[in-house]
Amino acid sequence: xxxxxxxxxxxxxxxxxxxxxGQTIIILPRLEEVVVLNETGAAxxxxxxxxxxxxxxxxxxxxxxxxxIDTARSDVRDLYDDLIATGVAQTAT
Amino acid sequence: MERVLGNPTRTCVVVARLGxxxxxxxxxxxxxxxxxxxDSLSDRRDDAALTTTISRGEIGFDPDAGAVTVxxxxxxxxxxxxxxxxxxxxxxxxxxxxxxGVDHLRIGVENYLRIANAIMxxxxxxxQLHSAGVIRDGYGFTFFGPADxxxxxxxxxxxxxHILSDDQNVLLPVDGGVTLCGVPFxxxxxxxxxxxxxxxxxRLLRLIQDQTNYLEPVGRVSGIAMLASxxxxxxHLPDFTDQLLANCEEIVxxxxxxxxxxxxxxxxxxxx
Numbered sequence: 001x002x003x004x005x006x007x008x009x010x011x012x013x014x015x016x017x018x019x020x021x022g023q024t025i026i027i028l029p030r031l032e033e034v035v036v037l038n039e040t041g042a043a044x045x046x047x048x049x050x051x052x053x054x055x056x057x058x059x060x061x062x063x064x065x066x067x068x069i070d071t072a073r074s075d076v077r078d079l080y081d082d083l084i085a086t087g088v089a090q091t092a093t
Numbered sequence: 094m095e096r097v098l099g100n101p102t103r104t105c106v107v108v109a110r111l112g113x114x115x116x117x118x119x120x121x122x123x124x125x126x127x128x129x130x131x132d133s134l135s136d137r138r139d140d141a142a143l144t145t146t147i148s149r150g151e152i153g154f155d156p157d158a159g160a161v162t163v164x165x166x167x168x169x170x171x172x173x174x175x176x177x178x179x180x181x182x183x184x185x186x187x188x189x190x191x192x193x194g195v196d197h198l199r200i201g202v203e204n205y206l207r208i209a210n211a212i213m214x215x216x217x218x219x220x221q222l223h224s225a226g227v228i229r230d231g232y233g234f235t236f237f238g239p240a241d242x243x244x245x246x247x248x249x250x251x252x253x254x255h256i257l258s259d260d261q262n263v264l265l266p267v268d269g270g271v272t273l274c275g276v277p278f279x280x281x282x283x284x285x286x287x288x289x290x291x292x293x294x295x296r297l298l299r300l301i302q303d304q305t306n307y308l309e310p311v312g313r314v315s316g317i318a319m320l321a322s323x324x325x326x327x328x329h330l331p332d333f334t335d336q337l338l339a340n341c342e343e344i345v346x347x348x349x350x351x352x353x354x355x356x357x358x359x360x361x362x363x364x365x
Contacts, residue, residue, distance in 0.1 A: 016334030020342055023314040027321055027334045034318040034328075 004077050005058070008092040010050030015088055017045075028088050035088050037079075040065060044079050050092035054080065101146075107135040108210045109219070109263035109274035109291075114141035115202070122147050125198040132289055133277045142213050143182065145189035147202070152177065152194035163208055165332045170212060174204040182209055207261065207278050211326040215336045218343060219265035223323040226262035226273050228255040232295035233273030234365065235262060236353065237323050242300040243355065245282045250359035252284050259283040261325075264294060264344050271297075271348045294348050296365055303354035306361045316350030317341045 017026045024042035026035040037045055043064060047057045054076050062072040083089035101118040104126050112135060117123055127134065161174040168185040172178075178201035182189040189209065193201030211221040224237035225244040229251075236247040248259035257275025260283065265272045271294040279287055299311060299319050311319065320341040327333040355361040 014331045016331065016338060018317070018335070018338040018342065020314050020317060021312075025314060025318050025321070025338060027328055027338060029329045029331050029334060034322040036314055036318050 004080075005053065005055040005073065007054050007080075008050055008052060009048045009054065009057075009080050009084065009089050010092040011045060011048050011089050012087060026088055028086070035083075035086055040075060041079050044076055045083065045089065048080075048083075048089055105135045105137055105141060106130045106133050106206065106277075107137075108133060108206065108276050109214060109221075109265065111142040111210065111213055111217075112137055112140060113206060113209065114144040115147055116144060117147040119147070119149055122149060122193065122198055122202075126202060129199045129203065130277055141187075143187050143189055143209055145180075145182075145191050145205070145209075147191045147193060149195060149198075150179075150192040152179065152192065152197075161204060161208065161326070163326050163330060165330045167332075170208070170330075172205065172208050174201070177201045178205055180205050180208075182212070184212070203278060208326050210263070210276065211324065212330075212333065214263050214265065215327055215333055215340060217265060218340050219263055220320065220324045220337065220340050220344065221261055221263050221276065221327075222320065223260065223325050224262050225251075225259045226257035226275055227251045228257065228273070228290055228292040229362075231292055233292035234296045234298065235264065235273055235294060236298050236300050237320070238300040239323065243302055243357075244300065245280055246357060247300060247355070247361070248284055248287070249282075250361070252286060253359075255290055256284050256287040257290055258287055264297075266340075266343050266347060269347065270294065271344055297345070297348045297350050298353040298365065299350055301352050301354045302357070304356065305354065306356055306364050307354050308364060309352040309354065311350040311352050313342075313345055313349065316345040319350055320345060 015028045022039045024037045058072040058076045062069045102123040104115045163172045170182040172180045177194045177197035180191045225248040227234045245259040258279045260280045261278040263274040273294040274291040275289045
């Protein structure tokens with residue numbers, strides 16, 4: 001858990017995105033699939049600038065969506081695993 | 094590179110309302126264009142969207158070489174396909190240079206045109222969609238999905254109607270609606286009756302093979318994602334993906350995507 005919270009993740013610079021009805025559609029060129037994120041997922045993705053740590057992103061998510069910090073941490077961890085697996089984001093440190 | 098002295102021939106192929114002028118001094122290349130695009134030729138050349146000079150080079154064809162490779166840098170797009178051709182398209186100058194392999198004139202020219210048109214229709218707010226297109230009673234139906242989802246199958250079960258293509262079609266927002274435009278890009282298994290045409294798009298159907306036939310609504314966001322994922326070439330180019338998503342959103346706003354669960358028979362026509 002500690003490793004997960006100290007890591008920084010950056011959006012893939014090649015990814016194009018568009019917000020529609022509160023959700024975000026992401027196209028990563030060279031991927032077959034297009035990724036759709038819900039509002040929370042989109043916020044996490046947008047906060048993933050390669051500078052903020054996962055802990056800082058989770059803090060911000062907890063504040064923005066008024067959810068317990070443990071829930072936010074879990075959301076960030078799970079989404080980061082998915083985003084990195086698909087190539088939409090990558091570990092910066 | 095082979096060159097033949099003499100006056101180059103000029104041929105215009107119209108694809109989804111866009112004129113593509115080909116200039117070549119090679120008689121067999123000219124003839125290959127006339128033969129392959131016989132149902133899409135036009136005399137209009139003064140307003141060509143893209144003028145392309147074709148030459149022929151010693152490019153071997155390797156069927157194991159993989160898919161088409163396309164990249165973009167600024168306004169210049171470069172493409173190669175299975176070593177059948179190499180090409181450069183300068184969008185700012187509306188010009189292209191195409192070198193086709195000796196034994197693959199048709200493949201080279203068609204693949205080049207597929208890529209060029211996928212890019213050019215984006216500028217007009219449209220998309221070139223990996224899909225089957227059919228006109229029934231004056232209205233357009235588009236069946237789309239990834240490989241093996243049933244595009245050629247659905248076209249095959251539509252021989253009583255006007256089949257446009259089983260592989261690629263263009264969707265253009267026009268006058269508050271969307272126009273389905275056939276393009277001369279088809280698979281080898283496409284019913285031979287397929288021919289160009291266009292019609293107001295009535296249904297935008299994501300194919301899902303199933304045990305029964307039924308329609309299922311698809312949310313707008315999912316619909317946009319489904320469309321964008323099936324717009325070949327341009328969804329692989331970072332310079333074009335913003336425009337692609339914007340165009341898909343506009344199209345889906347006008348004609349929502351529906352999921353068509355269908356059996357391998359013509360019965361699906363009864364529910365659409």
